[in-house]
Amino acid sequence: MTGYSELAALVSGPVLTASEPGFADEVAAFISSTTHTPDVVVGATSPHDVVQAVRFARSNRLPVRVQSTGHGAFAPIAAGMLVTTNRLNDLDVDHVSRIAAIGAGVRWAAVVEAAAEHGLAPITGSSPNVGAVGFLAGGGLGPLSRSHGFASDYIRGFSVVTGDGELREATSEENPDLFWALRGGKGGLGIVTEVRVELVELSSLYGGALFFEEQHIDTVLRAWIDWTATAPDDVTTSVGIFRLPPFDFIPEPLRGRTVIALRFARPGTAGDGERIAAPLRSIAPVYLDLLGELPPGQIGAIHNDPTDPGPGWDRGMLLTGVDQDFATALLSQVGSGRDVPFLLAEMRHLGGATRTDVAGGSAVGGRASDFTFSLIGVPDVSLFDTVLPEVSDRIVTAIGRWVSPETNINFAGRPRSYEHFVSAWPAVTFERLASVRRRYDPDGVLPYGPVRG
Numbered sequence: 503m504t505g506y507s508e509l510a511a512l513v514s515g516p517v518l519t520a521s522e523p524g525f526a527d528e529v530a531a532f533i534s535s536t537t538h539t540p541d542v543v544v545g546a547t548s549p550h551d552v553v554q555a556v557r558f559a560r561s562n563r564l565p566v567r568v569q570s571t572g573h574g575a576f577a578p579i580a581a582g583m584l585v586t587t588n589r590l591n592d593l594d595v596d597h598v599s600r601i602a603a604i605g606a607g608v609r610w611a612a613v614v615e616a617a618a619e620h621g622l623a624p625i626t627g628s629s630p631n632v633g634a635v636g637f638l639a640g641g642g643l644g645p646l647s648r649s650h651g652f653a654s655d656y657i658r659g660f661s662v663v664t665g666d667g668e669l670r671e672a673t674s675e676e677n678p679d680l681f682w683a684l685r686g687g688k689g690g691l692g693i694v695t696e697v698r699v700e701l702v703e704l705s706s707l708y709g710g711a712l713f714f715e716e717q718h719i720d721t722v723l724r725a726w727i728d729w730t731a732t733a734p735d736d737v738t739t740s741v742g743i744f745r746l747p748p749f750d751f752i753p754e755p756l757r758g759r760t761v762i763a764l765r766f767a768r769p770g771t772a773g774d775g776e777r778i779a780a781p782l783r784s785i786a787p788v789y790l791d792l793l794g795e796l797p798p799g800q801i802g803a804i805h806n807d808p809t810d811p812g813p814g815w816d817r818g819m820l821l822t823g824v825d826q827d828f829a830t831a832l833l834s835q836v837g838s839g840r841d842v843p844f845l846l847a848e849m850r851h852l853g854g855a856t857r858t859d860v861a862g863g864s865a866v867g868g869r870a871s872d873f874t875f876s877l878i879g880v881p882d883v884s885l886f887d888t889v890l891p892e893v894s895d896r897i898v899t900a901i902g903r904w905v906s907p908e909t910n911i912n913f914a915g916r917p918r919s920y921e922h923f924v925s926a927w928p929a930v931t932f933e934r935l936a937s938v939r940r941r942y943d944p945d946g947v948l949p950y951g952p953v954r955g
């Protein structure tokens with residue numbers, strides 16, 4: 503280790519530079535096509551380590567960034583300090599107060615499993631493999647969005663090291679401006695060491711996915727769009743048009759096939775769920791029916807997201823006013839018979855509880871929109887900077903009338919410009935976030951997002 507011995511003496515975790523063994527593993531991200539090359543990486547083992555790292559960075563004018571799992575690693579970190587949090591994996595589920603205290607390195611799977619033992623659940627996303635803190639800081643949408651709202655609505659407090667090197671509590675009583683900001687404002691606000699979330703009662707769930715073959719894509723998408731107009735608020739559905747490669751890890755019935763999956767989640771009994779899902783089941787012949795009573799601890803099975811690291815390219819946005827003209831426009835690009843280089847074109851239905859902000863407000867972007875829309879590129883790195891942006895531009899132009907001016911930072915993909923980044927929050931929220939950042943990070947130690955051009 504060169505140049506950082508002073509820092510290494512202050513922290514218990516590893517302090518590594520690029521030439522040292524262990525560096526590549528320490529900076530590795532779930533999005534494996536991104537290679538981080540910070541000047542130094544600090545593997546934090548405690549809030550104390552995080553405090554020391556941020557203070558050292560502040561004194562030495564090093565920008566600091568944070569990584570837990572690397573599910574959000576769409577842009578490489580090429581300089582400064584990276585603090586990794588995967589060792590901060592304390593988890594405490596108190597079934598009496600129904601509060602889970604979650605360390606910054608904990609993935610949702612651990613929280614879901616521990617809560618399910620008590621008939622409780624956190625409001626998670628599609629993938630149990632994602633880090634709880636990074637997900638929550640961006641708002642967090644998942645299979646319980648319409649029934650329960652954004653995951654960040656359930657946050658009761660943070661322990662966070664701010665850019666001035668102080669370990670603070672952020673709750674509705676202590677540092678309430680920071681608490682407001684961290685519920686949706688995501689980056690540049692501090693390095694969270696622990697988050698506390700309220701769990702909800704969830705003893706039964708009707709959930710899963712219905713798969714339809716390629717020739718039914720148009721019918722299913724159109725019927726689903728109509729169905730969402732009157733869908734009950736406690737049902738969260740999404741559709742994914744999958745073009746699956748012939749890879750071994752993809753289960754045989756889906757390997758190498760183009761299909762449309764209709765995902766469904768409703769807290770409650772199987773009988774009610776089955777009745778509500780009946781019109782969806784009868785849209786077209788179901789190729790693979792994986793919808794039924796689902797133990798809440800297996801909520802990740804609804805989307806069945808990949809769990810192994812791999813190359814990643816995604817582009818996301820929110821939609822409003824979706825109708826049959828939208829379906830025509832989208833299907834002209836990604837419908838059956840189209841050959842596009844995307845593993846997945848996905849829409850998730852929002853609304854219901856996502857519309858209502860928490861008492862006192864929060865910084866989440868996207869409450870006014872009706873759907874998310876994401877394109878996940880084929881995992882061929884040679885297409886990432888050329889073909890995928892070009893083809894996705896064509897698709898986004900075709901559906902441009904329905905793209906919301908606002909987005910949500912967890913669904914924006916890699917920020918393509920300052921303007922794109924800013925659109926992840928309503929303008930007034932973005933201004934307020936900037937002022938909270940200046941207050942807690944006066945020297946700008948925690949950079950976030952592209953700089954205004």
Ligand SMILES: Cc1cc2nc3c(=O)[nH]c(=O)nc-3n(C[C@H](O)[C@H](O)[C@H](O)COP(=O)(O)OP(=O)(O)OC[C@H]3O[C@@H](n4cnc5c(N)ncnc54)[C@H](O)[C@@H]3O)c2cc1C
Pocket residue numbers: 568569570571572573574575587606626627628629631632633634635636637638639640641642643644688689690692693694695807808912913
């Ligand atoms: C397969 C997959 C499925 C996903 N599904 C959903 C979904 O259903 N719903 C949804 O809303 N999002 C989803 N996302 C997006 C995901 O929630 C964000 O990318 C999230 O930021 C990932 O957090 P992480 O800690 O796992 O990733 P990381 O790449 O480690 O972190 C991403 C960012 O989170 C912030 N962050 C992480 N740790 C801390 C910390 N300790 N303190 C402060 N900030 C921190 C930082 O800004 C960091 O750059 C998905 C992403 C993937 C790749």
